[in-house]
Amino acid sequence: MREMLTGGELDVLTGDYLAELTMLILGRDRLKDPGAGYARTFLRQLEECLGLAHERGVRIVANAGGLNPGGLADSVRQLADRLGIPVRVAHVEGDDLTASHPGSLAAHAYLGGFGIAACLREGADVVVTGRVTDAALVTGPAAAHFGWAPTDYDRLAGAVVAGHVLECGAQATGGNYSFFADRRRDLLRPGFPLAEIHDDGTAVITKHPETGGFVDVGTVTAQLLYETAGARYAGPDVTARLDTVQLTGDGPDRVRIHGVRGEAPPPSLKVGVNRLGGFRNEVVFVLTGLEIEAKADLVRAQMADALSKSPPAEVRWDLVRTDRVDAPTEETASALLRLVVRDADQESVGRALSGAAIELALASYPGFHVLAPPGKGAPYGVFEDVYVPHAAVAHMAVLHDGRRVPVAPPQDTLVLEEDLAEPSLPVPLPPAPTTRAPLGLVAGARSGDKGGNANVGVWVRTDDAWRWLVHELTVERFRQLIPECEGLSVHRHTLPNLRALNFVVEGILGAGVAAQHRFDPQAKALGEWLRSRHLDIPEALL
Structure with a gap:
């Protein structure tokens, strides 16, 4: 937090504190202490940095409220009073549906960004939330700053894409990057990414000067593929069309995101349910x-x-x-x-x-x-996602002065189509000599978890490599290379603008990360295993 506040210009500092496993851990904390349930590390960071943010006029938006955003907001106020820093603290609530899911330890709907936007528009300096989508930490401030309406789908979709790139910090600045070997010196201590967002929804991903790591089309592509599935990336505010995303180099450590199209959000909200x-x-x-x-x-x-x-x-x-x-x-x-x-x-x-x-x-x-x-023997958790209508959730912005402002559900929704028609594919490479070699000599990969499913995004850096990959790495070939897929559903999604394929393997992680179903329970290295597998690769690509 200090590095981001001192390293360069910022309007809003965001922080993503919640993963599926984190919600389970916070749920167990709340069983022991009803006043717990939020990320205490956030308070420790604020103790050092709240005065710095106030001096620089930087607003802070974080989902560190976890299961108890109101409790965290009160704690931030107490901290500010003790430090003598005049800040206005607001919070967003309404995501907690635990009472309507008997037997659950924590059941929370993924809210969008308009509750955050309402708090910021009314002058909040610090906004803490419970379970919102990771991208909402970016769409909310952007909507407040530019005055976007809930139907500005293309603009909101652009902010969702920028938020998805930022959500895992240094993964966008070279961390966990397949082609790290030739940039090892830059990765001793990667800096964190930031997004310059424009009124039309376009954005530039960059980082503060003199910080470590690097930002290029590859690092941004990798993070765009992380924990996503098909071309439609659905959220509570908008469905972003990942097949429309265009990435362009914009100078050293700068990548421009443009062309993103959005659609009305689905008629239901995702709810993450954690049980013992x-x-x-x-x-x-x-x-x-x-x-x-x-x-x-x-x-x-x-x-x-x-x-x-x-x-x-x-x-x-x-x-x-x-x-x-x-x-x-x-x-x-x-x-x-x-x-x-x-x-x-x-x-x-x-x-x-x-x-x-x-x-x-x-x-x-x-x-x-x-x-x-x-x-x-230790207790373990299981995770499942269920869906409820928007109207079943009382999305509420609780302002710094105590006023409670309801956040209306979207006026228009669009039932999510699971699969788009397969885009037109480039012509295959002509027959040429091949060599048996690891896929990773040509392709990068990034993998992760969504409940019991895993996704593996695979991309290449040249048009010729794309002409080969899109025809070679079929679902059948993927199954051959990853034998654990036997008996499981595997879906392939094609993203030509990114020269990328995204595979979703259903059920490979059992009941989710907390159940520790396999050696790599979050599938973080599944993509690197795929890159290590050998197949016949055209020598010209090597």
Whole structure:
């Protein structure tokens, strides 16, 4: 926060504090203390930086309110009074639908930006919200600044795209970027991105001078593909058409976003529902040297016998062959056998698993040891998204003077079409010599999670590479390269303006990140795994 306030010019400083997993964590906090439920790190940042923001006339908009935006607004006022800083603090509420979802720990609708805009128009210096869309932190200030109406869909869509680029901070300035290798020196400490937004909805993504990292068409493309699906990116204010986005270099560390078209939002709002799913425990057996498969078979059978009196509801084994032949170190001679159990009863995954695993220590395969003894079992959460009509949510701007201003739902809505017609594709490259090589020598990727689904965005940097990729990386080829997709629905979306394909794999993450369904529970490295897979690539592209 200090770096953004001191590094250059700003009108509004935004902060995105909420992920699906964060809402679950805050829900557990609220169980212990009804006055909790917001991001306390935000208050610690403000203690250092609120005076600086006030001096520079920078407004602050953050969704750090989590499950208790009113409580956070009160805490910010108390902090400002203690520091002697005259700031006007407002908040946005209405997203909390937990009471209408029995059994949930936290159920919150994703609100749009017009509650934020109402607070800013009435003079707020600090606006805190609960669950709004990440992009709302940008659309709200832009709508307030330029006086946009709810039907200015193209302008709002442009701001949504800019907000999506900003939402994950340094991921737009070289962080987590596929083609990082030739820019390693720039990435020791990447700066944070900012957006210069114009009245027509166009924007320039850049960063403060002299900060680390870099901004180019590739870094912006990568972030545009992150945790999105098809060409229509739906939100509560507008549906942004990602297939209309155009990116143009605008000088060093500057990328212009233009051409974005918008449509009326869908008639319903997304609601993220977090529940406690039960208890989870795991143990990782280390298998070293020869006969790895036989050692794994033995301990599986022994554990099944030991747990047979009270078997957990779910048992999952994964053998990870990290071992090498004739390895120079013991670690590289070892494979990992992971056992994960889940059950509604903590005893079934706690003491029973711990006893069974440790009692085998002198009676199992040669070289028996585990990475760490299993604990008593920890609760895990499950996430699902449901949808409600806009009118079911009481979107409310609570102004700095206590006035409560209802935020009207959109007048016009448009039922979201899941799939657009496949855009016209470029002609394939003519037949040419190929070499077996990793996809990542040609293509970048960025992947992430949305509930139990994962998306993998793949893009290339030249027209010829695009002519090859769009015909080569079909759904069938994707399934071959990512065998975990077996039995799951995979959808491909084509974005020619970005030279990109976006794949959505339904159900690969089970019940969401908190359930820890797979080794990489948020699919953050799924794209890098895809880039490491080999296929026949035209030599001219290499």
